[in-house]
Amino acid sequence: MNIQNPDAPIAASYRIGVDIGGTFTDVVMLDPATGKLLNEKVLTTPDDPSQGVLNGVTRILSTGAAQASSVQTVIHGTTLVANALIERKGVKTALVTTKGFRDVLEIGRELRYSIYDLFIDTPTPLVPRSLRFEIDERMTSDGTVLRAPDPTAVSALADDLRAAGVEAVAVVFLHAFRNDENERAVKAQLAEALPGVTICTSFEVMPQIGEYERTSTAVANAFVQPIFGNYIARLVAEMARLELPEDLFLMLADGGTVHHDTAVRYPIRLVQSGPAGGAQAAAVFGRLAGEPDILCFDMGGTTAKACLIQDGEALKTDNFEVARVFRFAKGSGLPLQVPVIDMIEIGAGGGSIAQVDKLGLIRVGPESASSKPGPACYGLGGARPTVTDADLVLGYLDAASFLGGDMALSKEAAEDAIRRELAEPLGLSVVDAAWGIYETVNESMAQAATIHALESGRKVQDFTLLAIGGAGPVHASNLARRMGVRRVICPLGAGVASAFGFLASPTSFEFVRAAIEPVAALDLERIDAMIGELEEEGRRLVTAAGVAPEDATTSVGALMRYVGQGYEVEVSVPRSVVVARDTGEIARLFEARYAQLFGRTEAMDIEVISWRVLVSGPKPVLEPTAALSEGPALKGHRAVYFSEAGGFVDTPVYDRYRVKAGARIDGPALFEERESTIIVPPHAVAVPDVHGNLVIDLSD
Structure with missing residues (x-):
């Protein structure tokens, strides 16, 4: 508010990030x-997620004594796309494909995630055979049109689709990643014959090699596009009613943001938007702490994920992959070819339900209590034990x-x-059972995170663990010790870090074009022209989202491999190398990257x-300030369970907002803030830095 002149127009300056999670909206x-x-946390409203968004925005404006008209930007990440795929709550969708290939979604790959299981379960296709x-x-493999679709046949197809009552159609033809002429022709005719059908x-959606993966991705995009479009339209209308900016921005799974008009065209590219925001936030916090190499550990209410920075x-x-039949089994889900931050789902979240399995062992997840009915301790109707219930019984939460x-909460x-x-x-x-839940979750997460690092050609011990998410700081130190990681960073506001990460993300969009060619025979003149066309389209998208033309930058990369390999390596290729038509330099760039990853090259x-x-x-440069309060930092003591100490220990509890930078506090200790609690185990030392x-x- 303008104090000197209340009637003067308020300059729009505030930026708001909103992340919808399974339990809370941050x-x-x-x-x-x-x-x-x-920051604020409100319960997610699963029946209408937009209501939780509006509740949270309204509440934070009230907390900050700010007016809606003073908001410059709202950036939103949502689980709506992933949830629609997991819960099969998209629209009635049809697939139109090349003759003889209607069963691609059923056949899938030759790979089996459980080699010796004769009764293996595979994900049910989003589109039934009917x-x-x-x-x-x-289309031939080089992109030549061998046979164009017959308009009469397409017209008859339109009648069949109309009779079937479909709401969305995915058009996927063989080798269309080379040339989309036939796909475009069929789409144009169907769009004219079927108004209102997506x-x-x-x-x-994603023109890449991989017939099954490309089909699965296009089908998934069509499956969720109408409901996502309706959700965004409803949310934008409500924002306008509240006098918030009508231009909503959405977080992509690769860490960029786009205008809502672009997001509605490619909703499948938002499938991991929330965790991507967490990774972006971790990069910021790591930079502020002087740690460029980070293992981001994000544990929220429903799942825990890890990624390397x-x-x-x-x-x-x-x-x-999304909607896996077996939660942690690679190959058991629906494959998606979209740019995403490379992360692994490594365990359960605070709301994950614990139970005794058939072997008489404690198993945690994948079922979650979510926000309704929630963990038993919430008192909202949940009656089954969760990770949050165990954390409360062990004294980690108050x-x-x-x-x-x-x-x-009800202990x-x-x-x-x-x-x-x-x-x-x-x-x-009860205490031993609660400890069993805690141990089970941490051990499974430690194993998965270690393997994820090894699969990326790295050792997890070379990274500093940075914990975010409401439950992340509660489990971080125990998890780190299991992995041999000796340093943990818990940023201020870790429980809402993903929403903060949205504000740290640049407006961007990535294009992909397949071009399977030997490096020695590359037609770099043609490729340079293709890059120019994609750059022009990208600049149009980002400038429409508010980026000044002179601030838009372009980077070029290529997926490359040795001929005959089934695994590609992404290589950064300066545009100048393409312009110079230097195929030798492209080969050298690949070999340097290959050697970095695998320690050798091949002839x-x-x-x-x-x-x-x-x-x-441009990437926003954020320097968040740690708003500390005056007064004594020590709040009191409570009994907290530490196995290394043999049971419950009378542990000091500190107000996180009152601990001054540079203070050295020996463990065991607890630090409480609104969104999370940080556990510092015995024989560890905690020191707040100037950034919070x-x-x-x-190491002790």
Whole structure:
């Protein structure tokens, strides 16, 4: 508010990030002029996620005494796309494909995630066979049109689709990643014949080699596009009613942001938007702490994920799976070819339910109590024990100070649930059963994170663990010790870090074009022209989202491999090398990258699989300030369970907002803030830095 003249127009300056999680919706508001950060958590509203967004935004504006008209930007990340795929709550979708290939979704790959299981479960296709239609068309492997689709046949197809009552259609033809002429022709005719039906082609969504993966991705995009479009339209209308900016920005799974118009065209590229925001936040916090190599550990209410950040940048990939039949089994889900930050789902979240399995062991997840009914301790109707219930029983959480005291927890309800479901069936005490939940979760996460690093050609011990998410700091030190990691960073506001990460992400969009050619025979003149066209389209998208034309930058990369290999390596290729037509330098860049990853090179021919063009605006430079309060930091003591100490220990509890930078605090200790609690185990040392990061040294 303008104090000197209340009637003067308020300059739009605040930036708001909103992340919808399975349990909570997190909201962060930043004043770029001062670096001041405010955050809020509200329960997610699964029946209408937009309501949780609006509740959170309204609440944080009230907390900050700010007006809606003073908000410059709202950036949103959502689980809506992933949830629609996991829960199969998209629209009735059809697949139109090349004659003879309607069963690609059923056949899948030859790879089996469980080699010796004769009764292996595979994900059910999003489109049943009755809604998979064939067109007699053909494109050769080099992109030459061998047979164009017959307009009469397409007209008859339109009648069949209309009769079937489909709401979306994915058009996927063989070798269309080379040339989309036939896909475009069919789409144009169907769009005219079927007004109101969503139609997307595989070339638009992700033109890459991989017939099954490309089909799966295009189908998934069509499956969620109408519901996502309706959600965004409803949310934008409500924002306008509240006098918030009508231009909403969405977080992509690769760490960039786009205008909502672009996001509606490619909703599948938002499938991991929330965790991508967490990775972007971790990169910022790591930079502030002087740690460029970070293992980001993000544990929220539903899942826990990990990703590696090297030299300040999150590692990326274009292969991702969703809706796995077996949660941690690679190959058991629906494959998606979209640019994503390379991360692994490594365990359960705070709301994950614990139970006794058929072998008489404690198993945690994958079922979650979510926000409704929630963990037993929430008192909202949940009766089954969760990770949060175990954390409360072990003293890691305080029933009276959860969410800053806004949400009272019931320790008695948590103990009753654990006793009934775990302790009595296993003949354990409630505390031992709670410790079993904690140990089970941490051990599975440590193993998965270690393997994830090894699969990336790196050792997890070379990284510093940075914990975010509401439950991340509760489990971080125990997890780090299991992996041999000796340093842990817990940033201020870790529980809402993903929403903060949205504000740290540049406006960007990545294009991919397949071009399978030996490096020695590359037609770099043609490739340079293709890159120029993609750059022009990318600049149009990012400038439409508010980026000044002079601030838009372009980077070029290629997926490359040795001829005959089944695994590609992404290589950064300066545009100047393409302009200079220097195929030898492209080969040298590949070999340098290959040697970095695998420690050797091969005497084999090299080929390019696809080209990537990333157009982006400037990355926001954020220097959040740690708003500390005056007064004594020590709040009191409570009994906290530490196995290395043999049981419960009377442990000091500190107000995170009152601990001064540079103070040395020996473990065991607890640091409470509104969104999370940090556990510092015995024989560890915690020191807050000037940016609000709590740095924990576990080397003792």
